[in-house]
Amino acid sequence: MFKKILEKIKEYDTIIIHRHMRPDGDCIGSQMGLKYLLKASFPNKNIYAVGDDIPTYLRFLGENDVISDDTYKGALVISVDTSVDNRIYDNRYNTGDYFIKIDHHDDSPEFADMEYVDEKMSACCGIITEFYLANKDELVMTKEAATALYTGILTDTGRFQFRGVDHKILRCASVLMEYDVDNEKINTILNTKDIRQLKLQAYIYNHLKCTKEGIYYMIFTKRVMKKFNVTPEEAAANVNLFSNIEGSIIWATFVEYPENIRVRLRSRYIAINEVARKYRGGGHLFASGATVYNKKEIKEVLAELDKLIVEYKAKEVK
Ligand SMILES: [Mn+2]
Structure with a gap:
């Protein structure tokens, strides 16, 4: 399969790499890593990385390329780290000549002309690295590419x-x-971390909430984010603060956006992606995202997750 992907890449002069919205380290790492890898291997090809704002902490990996709609004519488009097509930024991804998807999410429906999905790989950057290894005789790895790929591996594995x-x-x-x-x-x-984020963390530890079954969570209202001067993405990134609270096996953040409330769900032992899917999301078994629209739905999500814990504990006792 990696050979086939390389054959396709060789066929095209222009290759445009897309990623998902609100990018994380693995997303930027796999995109920039692939871009640098292909650029070093095929200096005469035009290789572009497109997307929305890169979070500040990842800007050391590279910048977005701004390209015209015409660039897509006769181009090869590759999406990385994105399981569902409506999360790809931006819509022009399907205006190219051929479309390849490279991903590592559990529920990854088919939508591309060619797909490589390895849900066992804990970072998409790992897949790009394996793609390099499988074609080592024809591809050139550089420090720049390796740095991007290694960064994505670090972030998606929580530093291993x-x-x-x-x-x-x-x-x-x-x-x-x-x-x-x-x-x-x-x-x-x-x-x-900058001081805003650390002050927000102090606030989180003082104000976090807990359900009956021990789900620790935080609702980031617009007011709180304004008070601490953080973006919704910066607020949501705090979900892992709840990962080491004794007795907690599911934890979550709810972040108010202008148009909806974005949910991040994390867990140990209990798969939570079904609940995420029910609320317009999905992702990995133990790390998923969803979207809700009001307080009532937040309560519903938490109630469903509480139920999962009850079921899990009943099974454990048997
Ligand atoms: Mn990833």
Whole structure:
């Protein structure tokens, strides 16, 4: 399959790489990593990375390319780290000549001309690295590409702490390290928080809520985000603050956007992606996103998750 993808890439002079909306480290890492890898391997091709705003902490990996609609004529389009087509930024992705999807999410419906989905790989950057390894004789890895790919592996595995970290992803990281990746520097960039975020964290720990069954969660209202001067994305990024609270196996954030409320769900032991799908979302078994529209729906989501915990505990006792 990796050979087939490379054959397609060789056929085209223009390759446009798309990613999902509200990008995270793995998303930017796989996009920029693939761009730099292809640029170094095929200097005469036009390779573009498009998307909406890159979060500040990931800007060291690269910038968006701004291209005209005409650029898509006769181009190869590749989407990375995106499971469903309506999360791809932007809609022009289907105006190219051929479309390849590369992803690692659990529920990834088919929508492209060619698809490579490996839900066992804990970061999409790992897939790009394997793509490189499978075509090593024809592709050129650089420090720039390796840095982007390694960063995505770090963020999507929670620095190699999350479930799903296995020999495959560690091997990818090891391969990338051969290209002079500065592990300390990248970790420093990822770990650094500005004072607004730290003050928000203090607020979160003082105001977080808990359901009957021990789901820790926080509702970020527009008022709170304004008070701490953080964007909705910055607020939502705090979901992992709840991951190490004793006794908690599901945790969540609800963030008010102008048009809806975005939900981030995380869990241990209990798959929560079915609930996410029911509320206009999806994702991984233990890390999903959803969308709700009011307080009532927030309560419903929490009640359904509480029910999952009750069921899980009943099973455990048997
Ligand atoms: Mn990912």
